[in-house]
Amino acid sequence: MPNWLRSLFSWLKRRRPAFLRPSVDSGRVQRAIEERVAKKPESIPDQGFPGVRIGTQVEANLAAIRELLGNAPDLVMRDLRIAGSFRAAVVFFDTLGRSEMVATQVIEPLAYEAVRSGLKVPTDLARLEQWIRTQVVNATSITVETELDQVVRDLCHGKTALFVERLPHAIIVDLAGYDTRSVTEPVGEPVVRGPRDGFVDNLKTNMSLIRRRVGSPLLRFERMELGRWTRTPVVIAYIHGLADEALVQEVRRRLSAIDIDGIIDTSYIEHFIEDTPYTIFPQVLNTERPDIVVASLLEGRVAILAEGSPFALIVPTTLWMLMQAAEDYYQRWDGATLVRLLRYILVAAVVLFPSIYVAATTFHPEMLPSTLLISIAAAREAVPFSSFAEVLLMEITFEALREAGVRLPRPIGQTISIVGAIVIGEAAVTAQIVSAPVVIIAAFTGISSFVIPHFNLGIGFRIARFFILLLAGSLGLLGISIGVMLMILHLAALRSFGQPYLAPVSPLRWYELGDTIVRLPRWVMRRRPRPTGASVRRGVEFLPQGSTDAPERGEGSLRASPGD
Amino acid sequence: MHPRETKISPWQLAMILIPGIGSTALPSFPSATAVFARQDAWLAPLVALPFSAFVIWVCGRLASRFPEETFAEYAPKVLGTVPGKLCGLLLFWYFFHVDAAIAREFADFLIATAHPRTPMPLAVGLAMFATAIAVRHGPEILARLGELVIFPSVFLVLLIIGLAYDNIDPYLLQPVLENGWRPVLMSAWLSHYFTGHLVLLVVLFPAVRGLQAGIKASYGALATIVAALVLVSAVSIGVLGPLTSSYYWPFFKVSRVGSFGAVLARLDPLVTGFWVAGSCFKLAVTLYAAVITFAHIFGLRDWRPLVLPLAALMAAYAVGHMDNLVEHQHMLIFFWPPYTQVFQLVLPALVLLVAAVRGVEGKPGGAR
Numbered sequence: 001m002p003n004w005l006r007s008l009f010s011w012l013k014r015r016r017p018a019f020l021r022p023s024v025d026s027g028r029v030q031r032a033i034e035e036r037v038a039k040k041p042e043s044i045p046d047q048g049f050p051g052v053r054i055g056t057q058v059e060a061n062l063a064a065i066r067e068l069l070g071n072a073p074d075l076v077m078r079d080l081r082i083a084g085s086f087r088a089a090v091v092f093f094d095t096l097g098r099s100e101m102v103a104t105q106v107i108e109p110l111a112y113e114a115v116r117s118g119l120k121v122p123t124d125l126a127r128l129e130q131w132i133r134t135q136v137v138n139a140t141s142i143t144v145e146t147e148l149d150q151v152v153r154d155l156c157h158g159k160t161a162l163f164v165e166r167l168p169h170a171i172i173v174d175l176a177g178y179d180t181r182s183v184t185e186p187v188g189e190p191v192v193r194g195p196r197d198g199f200v201d202n203l204k205t206n207m208s209l210i211r212r213r214v215g216s217p218l219l220r221f222e223r224m225e226l227g228r229w230t231r232t233p234v235v236i237a238y239i240h241g242l243a244d245e246a247l248v249q250e251v252r253r254r255l256s257a258i259d260i261d262g263i264i265d266t267s268y269i270e271h272f273i274e275d276t277p278y279t280i281f282p283q284v285l286n287t288e289r290p291d292i293v294v295a296s297l298l299e300g301r302v303a304i305l306a307e308g309s310p311f312a313l314i315v316p317t318t319l320w321m322l323m324q325a326a327e328d329y330y331q332r333w334d335g336a337t338l339v340r341l342l343r344y345i346l347v348a349a350v351v352l353f354p355s356i357y358v359a360a361t362t363f364h365p366e367m368l369p370s371t372l373l374i375s376i377a378a379a380r381e382a383v384p385f386s387s388f389a390e391v392l393l394m395e396i397t398f399e400a401l402r403e404a405g406v407r408l409p410r411p412i413g414q415t416i417s418i419v420g421a422i423v424i425g426e427a428a429v430t431a432q433i434v435s436a437p438v439v440i441i442a443a444f445t446g447i448s449s450f451v452i453p454h455f456n457l458g459i460g461f462r463i464a465r466f467f468i469l470l471l472a473g474s475l476g477l478l479g480i481s482i483g484v485m486l487m488i489l490h491l492a493a494l495r496s497f498g499q500p501y502l503a504p505v506s507p508l509r510w511y512e513l514g515d516t517i518v519r520l521p522r523w524v525m526r527r528r529p530r531p532t533g534a535s536v537r538r539g540v541e542f543l544p545q546g547s548t549d550a551p552e553r554g555e556g557s558l559r560a561s562p563g564d
Numbered sequence: 565m566h567p568r569e570t571k572i573s574p575w576q577l578a579m580i581l582i583p584g585i586g587s588t589a590l591p592s593f594p595s596a597t598a599v600f601a602r603q604d605a606w607l608a609p610l611v612a613l614p615f616s617a618f619v620i621w622v623c624g625r626l627a628s629r630f631p632e633e634t635f636a637e638y639a640p641k642v643l644g645t646v647p648g649k650l651c652g653l654l655l656f657w658y659f660f661h662v663d664a665a666i667a668r669e670f671a672d673f674l675i676a677t678a679h680p681r682t683p684m685p686l687a688v689g690l691a692m693f694a695t696a697i698a699v700r701h702g703p704e705i706l707a708r709l710g711e712l713v714i715f716p717s718v719f720l721v722l723l724i725i726g727l728a729y730d731n732i733d734p735y736l737l738q739p740v741l742e743n744g745w746r747p748v749l750m751s752a753w754l755s756h757y758f759t760g761h762l763v764l765l766v767v768l769f770p771a772v773r774g775l776q777a778g779i780k781a782s783y784g785a786l787a788t789i790v791a792a793l794v795l796v797s798a799v800s801i802g803v804l805g806p807l808t809s810s811y812y813w814p815f816f817k818v819s820r821v822g823s824f825g826a827v828l829a830r831l832d833p834l835v836t837g838f839w840v841a842g843s844c845f846k847l848a849v850t851l852y853a854a855v856i857t858f859a860h861i862f863g864l865r866d867w868r869p870l871v872l873p874l875a876a877l878m879a880a881y882a883v884g885h886m887d888n889l890v891e892h893q894h895m896l897i898f899f900w901p902p903y904t905q906v907f908q909l910v911l912p913a914l915v916l917l918v919a920a921v922r923g924v925e926g927k928p929g930g931a932r
Contacts, residue, residue: 363678363679364678364833367830367833369830475682475686475690476678476679476682477678477679477833477836477837477840478674478678478679478682478690478840480837481836481837481840482690482694482840482844484837484841485694485840485841485844486694486697488709488712489694489697489698489701489705492705492708492709493701493705500708502708502712505712506708506709506712507576507707507708508575508711
């Protein structure tokens, strides 16, 4: 059966009137569930059991759930009698929900607390449900669900389901809670001065870290579930009124188009929502820092968070954002500007230094001052390889050291530094396998590549470095120029959610330049950046470009009031 | 018909025009003009200015008469199908020829200064390949690339002049108008083949958002280019004096002269790098014009598939149409100026004149 037909059927099944919809009471439905689980389990995450209702018999509901969840050892099914008369059952995963909370907030009040404190137990069912929801159960978040699919999904997300005999609903109480890492300083993006909290692997905590910083009621969280099998909760965060509505709509569209088995980390999402998949440069910024997320939201960008991932994604992203560290904004502007300039120079060194060395020694020795040329020539005298091979060798060695350093268990880490420093650095030069200048270049570019605050951008530039090295080794200065030009062209043509990757430098927006290569004092930056742009693809225009709207008053400017 | 997928702003138009015309002109400029005007070569761009402004005026009139259309689209309406298409082909030939000449000049420079042993087809082919990749992204990306190229280039030019400051002898500019206006006019004639390249506008204006602002931006671009040419010519003559015309790339020579102690010297690799980038940019803009014109002559819906084949043809022509640098320079000085005027001045002006006389207008709905 083709997919569209299947979804049509499932849509029709969900839409039929209530009396036509089977409930788990009927033996036929029970058998059908049993059969699906036994024979075609792979169809369940996609299709579920469309339209199947919760039954009125507690036993039937429990049987269906037990069947679906396969007698899970961590599934708690607790029978109880409400005020001694109505049969009921509480179901939850004690690995996801908090047992003691369920006991004190749901079971205790239902079983005897309510009656003991003098509440009158209603006799008819309709009032009973309301009575439970409004007067008895202590938990804060309570909903009522009718669909079997929804109830099972809620259970798997750690909520607690309460079934009452003869009641055709399940009362869902949110008492989810599980052990997570506590909020600590992010390891990947430390700062000397600035907020020290970082995202953890728990979506709720992460949302709270953002909400805490934005007092405005217009902060919006939108929840959706991604991943056929993992059903991972994913949240889009933006500030209504600052983020362009078209941008938010585009984020929604791209996220909902994702069809994948599971989302283990937000990087899974990143790969699906990039504008250009075939590039070495990241078009989505990821960060562990809630302060970066909030700052981006205030610039009108959109953040994407997912359960189980301490990394938030931020779109649209520009190259300049990826070159900025959080620290830049917390230190004084002069120091921050100096650091930024240094960073750009070092990035140029990462990409160009090895290639220029190769080009100069191989093709253009006249480029070098004569004393330098003589010392390089003396160092290279006994080396058997061409300078291209030498540089390539050392760059590969450095990459190997770096990768090994990351992967090695910490106690063995020492070995690598000793082996790397002494054997490869010292011995290779002494044995005249490589010349000393090449070791210096490899080490320098290696260190320089780590000044890029965002690791994935560093990877992009390191890959670009090898391309340009190849061009320099074969074509000299011409190769470097062409390579750099193509790289810049590629960067200029990249877009992130329609926003040009090099904006506001190209296309030039004077007012936003203060926060790119330099960082001007905060009171100079009086306008909010406008992260929108035009689509480059024909026929797909999702964001208008260059609308000439009135200049906006920017973030915390000292003289922002029109009075002065 | 025209896949005008993204419009460019007037500012971006200027960002295309300035490096698109100035980039190759700067290093080579005073060489050719100094052949006639000697120390007065710096006056040549100023004298050529009205003619180049006339080119912009013609292109602007044509664009406002035929909004949203390029030359190859309205020429048949004005002159009749066959002559119109022929005029379109002539313009296409102009772009094609100019692009090949630029590619050749680029390769000549590279081989003469930095890569003596690189085969010409490789240098030209590589540049054309990079160019083709750039053109396929469309005019908006070209403009952004221009924006990125232009500011460092301006900085570099100023740096070279600053470093050469010590070597500039202003008295070398004297005597002014030693032989009267005649040699200067001859040089202006030469100068105009650079600035008259603004005839690119017959292709670029339809892609601009807001025609009047676009025309203004073009005049601004022209003024910038002329100012840069005057400055560079004056500095080159000030440094090299009567030797200026004996160098093919005088300003490049100037960049080798200057230094700031031992700290900052030998800027020429940097100049070579920028020369490669600038030439590729100019090649790209001209290639874009050629491709668009070609596509519109034959009414093609998409121009992108034409880019690579045309780039390959241009590369082949660039390599094959001249034997050596001397011949090429000779052609540029003695044949090129009158030849290019046909396409830069005569052709658009003729079409405008006929359109005005016959009262032909563009699409009624397209007026802005």
